[in-house]
Each structure stands twice: as structure tokens, then as C-alpha cells.
Amino acid sequence: MRIDVVTLFPPMFQGFLELGLVRIAREKGLLEVVCHDLRSHATDRYGTVDDKPYGGGPGMLLMCGPVFACDEAVTSAGRAAGLSQPRRIMLTPQGRRLDQPLLEELAREPWLSVLCGHYEGFDERIRQGLAPLEISLGDYVLSGGEVASMVLIDGVARLLPGALGAPGGAQDDSFSGADRLLEGPQYTRPRTFRGMEVPEVLLSGDHGRIAKWRRECALQRTRERRPDLVRGEHEEPNN
Numbered sequence: 611m612r613i614d615v616v617t618l619f620p621p622m623f624q625g626f627l628e629l630g631l632v633r634i635a636r637e638k639g640l641l642e643v644v645c646h647d648l649r650s651h652a653t654d655r656y657g658t659v660d661d662k663p664y665g666g667g668p669g670m671l672l673m674c675g676p677v678f679a680c681d682e683a684v685t686s687a688g689r690a691a692g693l694s695q696p697r698r699i700m701l702t703p704q705g706r707r708l709d710q711p712l713l714e715e716l717a718r719e720p721w722l723s724v725l726c727g728h729y730e731g732f733d734e735r736i737r738q739g740l741a742p743l744e745i746s747l748g749d750y751v752l753s754g755g756e757v758a759s760m761v762l763i764d765g766v767a768r769l770l771p772g773a774l775g776a777p778g779g780a781q782d783d784s785f786s787g788a789d790r791l792l793e794g795p796q797y798t799r800p801r802t803f804r805g806m807e808v809p810e811v812l813l814s815g816d817h818g819r820i821a822k823w824r825r826e827c828a829l830q831r832t833r834e835r836r837p838d839l840v841r842g843e844h845e846e847p848n849n
């Protein structure tokens with residue numbers, strides 16, 4: 611998968627791209643991330659990318675010119691690499707809430723182009739002309755889309771087939787698999803730590819019992835913490 615990121619702050623991505631799972635996915639050739647400095651597509655010699663809103667009001671807006679010019683550069687670079695059309699994404703608090711099904715959908719795309727916003731927002735014609743899928747992390751406002759785009763890229767990268775060590779490694783995560791429950795408690799060595807024991811069932815070697823216990827714990831945890839995720843369909847006993 612190729613991801614182009616359009617940002618005012620390419621250096622913010624350096625550490626992110628060079629560490630952890632994202633680095634591994636890149637090294638395995640599963641993911642290519644190309645950052646583009648929006649300012650280098652400014653249409654004046656001062657590198658201006660923002661301007662005051664017509665009609666007045668606080669703050670500045672990202673201008674159409676640099677964004678469209680950068681989008682054209684991204685599209686030609688991807689086409690030169692043999693791709694056809696990017697799925698355009700805009701990070702904004704007004705977008706569709708990012709969740710695991712959306713990450714799964716995006717992980718199936720060959721090419722994403724991610725626009726990180728700044729200032730008070732975007733000139734509306736960016737939405738109109740580029741028709742991006744608008745995505746939000748949640749009902750709060752960040753100073754820009756960079757951190758949000760890293761969340762998206764991280765979430766997508768770990769879903770790319772072969773990125774995680776174990777095959778099907780993402781299947782048991784919270785919000786994943788067929789029923790999208792929260793994951794239950796997990797333990798590693800030692801068996802006893804400061805008087806706290808690993809549940810006996812996990813040491814039993816009985817895989818049927820372990821699977822049943824895990825599912826019960828996942829259901830219980832989901833009911834307690836996120837009842838909105840359990841809409842009756844898991845409530846029957848012995849299910």
C-alpha cells in the first residue's frame with residue numbers, strides 16, 4: 611500500500627515512520643509512506659498556504675491553490691509508480707468517526723492520500739473539488755491533522771497482511787473478529803507476581819476451556835465497559 615501525506619510539518623513523521631510496526635511494514639515492502647510539504651506548493655514566493663476567511667471571523671483557512679497543486683503532484687507521482695487513483699482522506703473533527711471497520715476498509719485500498727488540516731479549517735472548495743473522505747478521531751479538536759493521520763496510518767499498517775508477526779494476529783484484538791468485543795485479560799510470566807496469580811484455566815492446557823473462558827471474559831468486560839458494543843446478540847447464555 612502507498613500512503614501520501616500532505617502536511618505542513620513533514621518532520622513530525624520522521625520518528626513515527628522509523629520506529630515500531632510502521633517501520634517493519636515499510637521494511638517488508640508492505641507500506642510506502644511519502645510525505646509532501648504543503649508549503650512547497652504555495653503559489654506565491656513567500657510560501658503562503660493560509661488566508662483570512664471571507665466575511666470575517668477568527669483564524670486562518672488553508673487555501674485552495676497549494677492544496678490542489680500538491681494533490682496534483684501526489685497524483686502524478688502515484689501514477690508514475692503504476693497506481694491509478696488515490697482514495698483521498700481529509701482529517702478533520704467534522705469527519706466520520708474512525709473505528710476498526712473503517713481501518714479495515716482503508717487497509718484494503720492500494721493507495722491513500724491523506725490531507726492534514728491546520729488553522730481554523732479548509733476553504734470549502736477543497737472539499738468540493740477533491741471530494742475526500744473526511745475522518746475524525748473523535749469529538750475534540752487537535753491543532754492539526756498530523757497526529758490524527760499517524761493514528762490512521764498506524765491502525766492501517768498493522769492490518770496489512772504480513773505486518774504483524776503471527777498470522778491473523780489482529781483478529782483477536784479488541785473491536786476485531788466477528789463479534790467485535792473488547793479483549794479480555796491476558797497474562798505473561800511470572801505465574802505469581804506480588805501475590806497476584808495467573809488464572810488456573812490458562813495453565814490447564816485445555817484449549818477448549820481456555821477459549822470458552824476468554825470469550826466469557828471478553829463478554830463480561832465489554833458489558834461492563836462498553837455496553838453499547840453488546841446489543842443483545844451476545845447476551846444469551848452458552849452462546
Ligand code: ADE
Nearest residue numbers: 701702703746747752758
Ligand atoms: N484535526 C483537528 N481535530 C481533529 C480530530 N478530532 N480528528 C481528526 N483530525 C483533526
